[in-house]
Amino acid sequence: MATLELSIDQDVVEASERRGRRLGLLFWIAISWVIFVFAVAIFADVLPLPSPTDMDMLEKRAPFSFVHWLGTDGLGRDELSRVIYGARISLVVGICAPIIGLTLGGALGMLAGYFRGRFESLVVGSMDVLLAFPPLILALAVTAYLGQSIPNLTFVLGLLSVPAFMRVARAATLTLARREFVIAAQALGATHARILLRELLPNVMLPLFAFFLLGVAVIIVVEGALSFLGLGVPPPISSWGSMIGEGRQSLEMAPRLAFIPAIAMFLTVLSFNLVGDTLRALTDPRQGAL
Amino acid sequence: MTENTLLSVEDITVDLPTPRGNLRAVDHVDLKIGAGRTLGVVGESGCGKTMLSRAILQLLPKKAKLSGRVMFDGKDLLQLSPEKLRKLRGRSLAVVFQDPMTSLNPVLTIGTQLIETLQEHLELDLATATRRSVELLAAVGIPAPEQRVMQYPHQLSGGMRQRVAIAIALSCEPKLLIADEPTTALDVTIQAQILDLLAREQRRRHMAMILITHDLGVVAGRADEVAVMYAGRVVERAPTPALFKKMRMPYTEALLAALPKIDAAPHTPLPAISGRPPDPTRPLKGCSFSPRCRYAAGRCHTEKPGLAEAESGEHVYACFHPIAAGAGARA
Numbered sequence: 001m002a003t004l005e006l007s008i009d010q011d012v013v014e015a016s017e018r019r020g021r022r023l024g025l026l027f028w029i030a031i032s033w034v035i036f037v038f039a040v041a042i043f044a045d046v047l048p049l050p051s052p053t054d055m056d057m058l059e060k061r062a063p064f065s066f067v068h069w070l071g072t073d074g075l076g077r078d079e080l081s082r083v084i085y086g087a088r089i090s091l092v093v094g095i096c097a098p099i100i101g102l103t104l105g106g107a108l109g110m111l112a113g114y115f116r117g118r119f120e121s122l123v124v125g126s127m128d129v130l131l132a133f134p135p136l137i138l139a140l141a142v143t144a145y146l147g148q149s150i151p152n153l154t155f156v157l158g159l160l161s162v163p164a165f166m167r168v169a170r171a172a173t174l175t176l177a178r179r180e181f182v183i184a185a186q187a188l189g190a191t192h193a194r195i196l197l198r199e200l201l202p203n204v205m206l207p208l209f210a211f212f213l214l215g216v217a218v219i220i221v222v223e224g225a226l227s228f229l230g231l232g233v234p235p236p237i238s239s240w241g242s243m244i245g246e247g248r249q250s251l252e253m254a255p256r257l258a259f260i261p262a263i264a265m266f267l268t269v270l271s272f273n274l275v276g277d278t279l280r281a282l283t284d285p286r287q288g289a290l
Numbered sequence: 291m292t293e294n295t296l297l298s299v300e301d302i303t304v305d306l307p308t309p310r311g312n313l314r315a316v317d318h319v320d321l322k323i324g325a326g327r328t329l330g331v332v333g334e335s336g337c338g339k340t341m342l343s344r345a346i347l348q349l350l351p352k353k354a355k356l357s358g359r360v361m362f363d364g365k366d367l368l369q370l371s372p373e374k375l376r377k378l379r380g381r382s383l384a385v386v387f388q389d390p391m392t393s394l395n396p397v398l399t400i401g402t403q404l405i406e407t408l409q410e411h412l413e414l415d416l417a418t419a420t421r422r423s424v425e426l427l428a429a430v431g432i433p434a435p436e437q438r439v440m441q442y443p444h445q446l447s448g449g450m451r452q453r454v455a456i457a458i459a460l461s462c463e464p465k466l467l468i469a470d471e472p473t474t475a476l477d478v479t480i481q482a483q484i485l486d487l488l489a490r491e492q493r494r495r496h497m498a499m500i501l502i503t504h505d506l507g508v509v510a511g512r513a514d515e516v517a518v519m520y521a522g523r524v525v526e527r528a529p530t531p532a533l534f535k536k537m538r539m540p541y542t543e544a545l546l547a548a549l550p551k552i553d554a555a556p557h558t559p560l561p562a563i564s565g566r567p568p569d570p571t572r573p574l575k576g577c578s579f580s581p582r583c584r585y586a587a588g589r590c591h592t593e594k595p596g597l598a599e600a601e602s603g604e605h606v607y608a609c610f611h612p613i614a615a616g617a618g619a620r621a
């Protein structure tokens with residue numbers, strides 16, 4: 001009996017503690033890291049950094065020093081500066097591409113989930129086709145025909161993320177559109193546009209935004225993989241993926257050249273995932289209860 | 291009906307295609323309601339009450355087939371363009387739904403939901419609409435309405451939410467309010483308050499009301515006329531006093547007998563209606579109530595009874611073996 005009571009007490013304590021710091025320490029560390037990466041990337045031009053493209057053939061693969069905090073790469077370029085300028089590319093692509101997916105996929109998904117019928121079949125069908133198409137081939141085709149550039153890369157990755165956002169938006173809309181408040185809005189004489197924008201969008205936005213953060217993490221990795229394969233940003237510009245790719249050549253002499261951008265990417269992706277997951281967990285039960 | 295008729299439902303039939311076959315949710319229903327009057331629609335779950343209200347509002351599921359005529363304020367709602375119909379909803383026709391937990395948008399403040407409805411239909415500016423919202427919330431008995439307009443539905447209790455839903459429905463001074471089981475999801479203590487609120491606002495605004503419920507007790511003191519529905523059909527319709535004094539349909543009697551009575555001795559078993567309503571996808575040849583009816587005999591099982599008139603044209607019932615006049619007092 002005594003042990004039973006004790007365990008109940010513990011549960012109560014734990015539950016109140018969990019309520020106390022619902023977001024958790026990890027969430028705040030993750031948020032801090034994301035803000036830090038953003039700040040450094042935005043203010044890269046103002047920071048006292050050596051140019052990321054200036055080569056110094058005498059200082060190839062230099063170790064950590066006061067001049068080069070993270071050493072230099074195989075062509076004598078400052079590693080820290082390249083990681084920071086690389087963050088710009090990774091973040092721009094990593095955020096713009098999911099925004100394309102969010103807008104296009106979100107709109108298509110909501111329309112499909114609300115109007116149903118033939119339009120829904122058409123949207124879902126075309127998204128299935130897009131999903132079945134090998135993404136690397138699409139990226140190759142686009143870079144081969146339109147050239148290797150950041151807008152093209154963003155566009156391809158954005159297009160590839162549309163089906164996932166469409167599915168999230170459609171699933172959320174399907175369940176919401178059957179709720180009584182939608183019928184109540186119709187009974188009050190609301191137009192379709194008003195129901196979609198004012199009644200459904202604020203509800204669908206919560207899961208979509210949480211998914212957006214996870215999307216950012218995925219796109220950063222995919223951009224890295226494409227750059228690693230040489231399909232990403234054109235050479236003089238650095239991105240985390242291309243840096244890992246270049247570091248691969250000197251993996252035996254200076255493994256840090258591949259690992260430093262890899263760690264930066266790992267921490268950023270992990271942070272976005274943590275923030276996205278926490279926000280999703282926060283929005284889910286509230287949706288269920290109401 | 292001597293006064294001018296506001297809404298008349300003429301021979302409405304609603305068919306819903308289901309994987310198990312055609313489901314006749316509403317079967318040739320005729321109803322009339324005059325301006326400022328209250329019509330109670332009573333029946334158990336699945337008897338077509340909600341589908342009837344959706345048919346009046348033209349908010350049936352897309353696959354549903356509707357035939358008949360719905361005349362509202364001199365206009366046939368079935369012939370109206372979607373745009374005209376939309377303007378009529380909310381402005382002249384309003385609804386209060388059963389569950390206030392789901393009939394309010396969870397992510398918008400109640401103020402936003404009220405203000406937008408007011409702006410949509412009455413074309414008020416934001417300041418006027420906000421003032422009107424606060425007045426409306428005060429009118430439906432919400433304390434501290436200035437603070438409440440900024441709150442979200444989940445910050446309000448069930449009864450409060452239903453009051454908000456009523457405020458939204460009343461916001462544009464509708465001519466007809468359809469209350470679809472407005473108290474079913476609420477505490478018993480709140481039920482009477484909400485019904486009194488509806489009755490008070492109805493008198494004040496001289497609006498007609500259709501009160502849909504499964505509880506005969508709810509309509510007893512509040513409706514001018516009662517229609518009892520069973521398996522999609524109106525089986526008895528009468529002015530409230532006449533219905534309670536001399537009910538003819540055995541189903542009405544059984545419904546009334548199933549109500550708990552305050553003066554009954556403790557632990558008195560409630561006479562529940564045995565059996566279940568017929569499967570609406572497999573309509574019976576005879577009277578739909580015959581399998582559960584204790585008076586059923588002979589042609590009850592082979593023929594559908596039509597609506598017959600009792601003493602006056604206002605009291606109609608569909609039964610071959612009506613309860614003799616005066617017998618209703620026994621129940």
